[in-house]
Amino acid sequence: xxxxxxxxxxxxxxxxxxxxxxxxxxxxxxxxxxxxxxxxxxxxxxxxxxxxxxxxxxxxxxxxxxxxxxxxxxxxxxxxxxxxxxxxxxxxxxxxxxxxxxxxxxxxxxxxxxxxxxxxxxxxxxxxxxxxxxxxxxxxxxxxxxxxxxxxxxxxxxxxxxxxxxxxxxxxxxxxxxxxxxxxxxxxxxxxxxxxxxxxxxxxxxxxxxxxxxxxxxxxxxxxxxxxxxxxxxxxxxxxxxxxxxxxxxxxxxxxxxxxxxxxxxxxxxxxxxxxxxxxxxxxxxxxxxxxxxxxxxxxxxxxxxxxxxxxxxxxxxxxxxxxxxxxxxxxxxxxxxxxxxxxxxxxxxxxxxxxxxxxxxxxxxxxxxxxxxxxxxxxxxxxxxxxxxxxxxxxxxxxxxxxxxxxxxxxxxxxxxxxxxxxxxxxxxxxxxxxxxxxxxxxxxxxxxxxxxxxxxxxxxxxxxxxxxxxxxxxxxxxxxxxxxxxxxxxxxxxxxxxxxxxxxxxxxxxxxxxxxxxxxxxxxxxxxxxxxxxxxxxxxxxxxxxxxxxxxxxxxxxxxxxxxxxxxxxxxxxxxxxxxxxxxxxxxxxxxxxxxxxxxxxxxxxxxxxxxxxxxxxxxxxxxxxxxxxxxxxxxxxxxxxxxxxxxxxxxxxxxxxxxxxxxxxxxxxxxxxxxxxxxxxxxxxxxxxxxxxxxxxxxxxxxxxxxxxxxxxxxxxxxxxxxxxxxxxxxxxxxxxxxxxxxxxxxxxxxxxxxxxxxxxxxxxxxx
Amino acid sequence: xxxxxxxxxxxxxxxxxxxxxxxxxxxxxxxxxxxxxxxxxxxxxxxxxxxxxxxxxxxxxxxxxxxxxxxxxxxx
Numbered sequence: 001x002x003x004x005x006x007x008x009x010x011x012x013x014x015x016x017x018x019x020x021x022x023x024x025x026x027x028x029x030x031x032x033x034x035x036x037x038x039x040x041x042x043x044x045x046x047x048x049x050x051x052x053x054x055x056x057x058x059x060x061x062x063x064x065x066x067x068x069x070x071x072x073x074x075x076x077x078x079x080x081x082x083x084x085x086x087x088x089x090x091x092x093x094x095x096x097x098x099x100x101x102x103x104x105x106x107x108x109x110x111x112x113x114x115x116x117x118x119x120x121x122x123x124x125x126x127x128x129x130x131x132x133x134x135x136x137x138x139x140x141x142x143x144x145x146x147x148x149x150x151x152x153x154x155x156x157x158x159x160x161x162x163x164x165x166x167x168x169x170x171x172x173x174x175x176x177x178x179x180x181x182x183x184x185x186x187x188x189x190x191x192x193x194x195x196x197x198x199x200x201x202x203x204x205x206x207x208x209x210x211x212x213x214x215x216x217x218x219x220x221x222x223x224x225x226x227x228x229x230x231x232x233x234x235x236x237x238x239x240x241x242x243x244x245x246x247x248x249x250x251x252x253x254x255x256x257x258x259x260x261x262x263x264x265x266x267x268x269x270x271x272x273x274x275x276x277x278x279x280x281x282x283x284x285x286x287x288x289x290x291x292x293x294x295x296x297x298x299x300x301x302x303x304x305x306x307x308x309x310x311x312x313x314x315x316x317x318x319x320x321x322x323x324x325x326x327x328x329x330x331x332x333x334x335x336x337x338x339x340x341x342x343x344x345x346x347x348x349x350x351x352x353x354x355x356x357x358x359x360x361x362x363x364x365x366x367x368x369x370x371x372x373x374x375x376x377x378x379x380x381x382x383x384x385x386x387x388x389x390x391x392x393x394x395x396x397x398x399x400x401x402x403x404x405x406x407x408x409x410x411x412x413x414x415x416x417x418x419x420x421x422x423x424x425x426x427x428x429x430x431x432x433x434x435x436x437x438x439x440x441x442x443x444x445x446x447x448x449x450x451x452x453x454x455x456x457x458x459x460x461x462x463x464x465x466x467x468x469x470x471x472x473x474x475x476x477x478x479x480x481x482x483x484x485x486x487x488x489x490x491x492x493x494x495x496x497x498x499x500x501x502x503x504x505x506x507x508x509x510x511x512x513x514x515x516x517x518x519x520x521x522x523x524x525x526x527x528x529x530x531x532x533x534x535x536x537x538x539x540x541x542x543x544x545x546x547x548x549x550x551x552x553x554x555x556x557x558x559x560x561x562x563x564x565x566x567x568x569x570x571x572x573x574x575x576x577x578x579x580x581x582x583x584x585x586x587x588x589x590x591x592x593x594x595x596x597x598x599x600x601x602x603x604x605x606x607x608x609x610x611x612x613x614x615x616x617x618x619x620x621x622x623x624x625x626x627x628x629x630x631x632x633x634x635x636x637x638x639x640x641x642x643x644x645x646x647x648x649x650x651x652x653x654x655x656x657x658x659x660x661x662x663x664x665x666x667x668x669x670x671x672x673x674x675x676x677x678x679x680x681x682x683x684x685x686x687x688x689x690x691x692x693x694x695x696x697x698x699x700x701x702x703x704x705x706x707x708x709x710x711x712x713x714x715x716x717x718x719x720x721x722x723x724x725x726x727x728x729x730x731x732x733x734x735x736x737x738x739x740x741x742x743x744x745x746x747x748x749x750x751x752x753x754x755x756x757x758x759x760x761x762x763x764x765x766x767x768x769x770x771x
Numbered sequence: 772x773x774x775x776x777x778x779x780x781x782x783x784x785x786x787x788x789x790x791x792x793x794x795x796x797x798x799x800x801x802x803x804x805x806x807x808x809x810x811x812x813x814x815x816x817x818x819x820x821x822x823x824x825x826x827x828x829x830x831x832x833x834x835x836x837x838x839x840x841x842x843x844x845x846x847x
Contacts, residue, residue, distance in 0.1 A: 006772070006774075006815070009774050009844050010774055010800075010813055010815055012842065012844075013774050013775065013776035013813050013841075013842040013844065014776055014800075014802070014811060014813050016776055016841045016842035017776040017777065017778055017811040017812075017813070017841040017842065018811065019841075020778060020839070020841040021778055021804065021807070021809060021811065024778070024809075025804070025807045025809065027806065028804050028806060028807045028809070029804065029805045029806050030802055030803070030804055030805065030811065031803075031805045
C-alpha cells in the first residue's frame, strides 16, 4: 500500500506522542498502536535490536516501500519495555546519509576509484594469497568489532583461524571489554554476567563504578530511576572520577583520584571484615582465595609479554593483606573521605539490602582492569551478594554485540567459538565443526589489538581487513598506528558504510549493508541473543559483511567450508555455530525461536531462559544447594589478593593534568553514523574539553575559548567547556572521542592491562595552553 | 491543514470515558495506554477555522484533565 504525505505526518505525530509517553512513563504500552498505523497507511513494523550500545533495546522498525520510515521501542522486549534513548529513536536515519558507500572503491595512483564489487573482491583474495605466499600466514589479519553481527564474526573466525590457520583475529571489543572477560575468567572461570537486567527491579542499592550510565546506558539508568521512584528506600551511589549526569541524579556522588578505585575496593573489603559483615557460610562453601604477580608493567613497549602466576592463598593471608587498606590510609591515596568508604562498605555489608554494582569502560579501560574487576567481585563474594535477584556485580558492555560476537563467537586472538586455541579439545571440536584438519588451528595466540597494529607498523603484518570499526579514530597513541598503516608494502581492506579517517589508509573499500539491510544477530550485556531480519535493501552494491567474507573465502579455495546459499546462509551459519555451545552451560536458542521472540537469554535449556547463573534455583547447569560456581574445577569462585598500583603515566610538572576520555549521550563511538543524523549532530556538533573552573581560571580560559591539549604524543586544539554537562575535579580534563576533527587519541597513551591487553583511555598526563 | 498530537490526561478514573469522548469527536484519533492513566490524541483538521473549533470542543470535555502537546504541523 502506498503512504501519503499526510498519513506519514500523522504517523509521525502519533510516534512523537508515544515517545514522549515512554519517557514520562517507563514501560508504557499502547495496544492500539498497530491499528492506528494501519489506518494511517501502509507501515509494516518489524522487530530488531538497537544497533548502538550493549544494552540491546528492542526496537520496532516501520518499513514502507523498501524504506525504513519510523522507529519505536518494542513493548514486548523485556530489556527496554518500549523505551528508547535519543540515539535509538533516530536510529533509522543512519541508513540514509548522503555519502553512503554504494560502490566498491580501489586505490589507484593514490585515488579511490569506483570498481565493480566482484572485481574488488577478486583483488582482496589475490592480495591475501600473495601476502601469505611472500610473508607467511601470520602476515594477514582481520580486525572486526563488537558491532559485527554474530555471523560476520563467525565467518571471520572460521576463515582466518580454521582455514588460513592464523590467529590474527581481533576486534575493537578488545578496547572496551577485554578486562571484563579476564575478570570473569579469573574470578569465575566463565565469561559474562551471572545476573540480568531484572536485577534493576529488585536491588535496593546501586553503585555505579566509574560508569556514567545516564549517558552511556540511558534506558537501564531510566529503569534504575523508575525503581527508586516506586521504592523510596532505593539509593544510587555514583563512584567516579568526575561529576556527570549520573552523579547529578544519584543520591550520593563520591569522587576518587584516577586509578585508586583499586585501593578503595580493598578498603571496602577491609571494612566488611572489620565489622563482621562477611557472609561466613557463603565464603566457607563457595569461595577460595588466590594471589597473582604484582608490579606487572603497562605494555607500552613492543613485544611486551606477561603471564600471571596463580597461587593459592587463604582468608588469613587475605585479611593480613587488607591491613594496608584501612579507610584512613586509602583516603590519603584516593582522596575519598574515610567516612564515605565506610558508608559504601556499610551498604554492601547490610544483610537486608540487595546491592547491584554496575561498571563499563571506567573499570575496563584501566591498566589494572582485570584486577579492579576481581576486586569488585571480591566485595560481592565476601557478603554473598551474587547470583540472586537484585544482588549482582554487573559488567555492562559498550557495543551491541561485544558479548554475542566477540566474547561468545571468540573473535579474539586466543579464542575459539568454544574455549581457547591453546586447548587441544577446543581445537578438535572447532576442526570437526569447521571441517578442517585440526593442525590448521594454531595453538599459539598471536597479536592482541594494540600489538596487531604495532605488528602492522613493524611489517610483521602486511595485510589487514578492517570491518565495522574505525581504528584511525579509536586507537590510542594514534599517530604511530596511522603512520604504520600508511607504510609501503601494507594492504588495507575496509568494509564500511561511510567515509571515515580509516578510509584514508584503505587500499580497497567494500560497501557494507548496515543493520536492518541484512539479516543477523546481536548478543547484549545480559546474555540475550537478538535476531533481526533483512527489512530493506542495501544501497547500490553494498553487501552484508558475512557474504563479503564468504565470497573471499571461496576465492581462496574454501568452497567446502563456505557452501551456503544467499537465501539461507544466516540460518545455516547459526545452526552450525550453536553446535559449539550445545551444553547446559551455554545452550543457545534455535533460529526459529530467535526469529519469533524479542531476544532469548542463554543458557536456554528445555525452553527456559536462565536469568541468574550459578544458582540452582534458576540455572539448570548449577547443582546442589545454594550456589555452584561451576566455571572453576572446585566449583568455587575466587577472591583475589590484588594491590593498588599506580597508573602508567600520571601528572608531573611538565604535564600537570590527568586526561580522561569517553563518550556522550548523543553520539555513538566515533560518530561516523550519529554525526550524519542532523538532530544528533546539531545537539553536539563538535568535541570539547571539559575543564574544572579553578584550572580554567588559573589559565585565564573562559567557556568557549580555544585550548590546546598536549601530551608527550600529540596535541589537539578544541573548545573549552566549563561547568558544562560534566565537571572534572581540579587537576583533570575530559574529552569525548566522537569527533574525527578533534582526534584526542593522538594524545592518549597505548598502555594496557597486562592480563586483558585492554588499553587505558582514562588516564594519561597532559597540559593545557590557550590557543 | 494542521496535525497535532497530545498526551491526554483524564480526570481520575475517567480514562475509558475520555477515550469514548475523544473518539466521538470529528478529526480526532485517540489511543489508550494499556497500563497507565494516559491517552494519545492525534488531531487532523482541514483548516485553521476547524482547528480552533475543535480546540474549543476539547476544552468542554469533563473527562479531560489536561493536554500536553507532543507534535505540531501546519502547512503554512
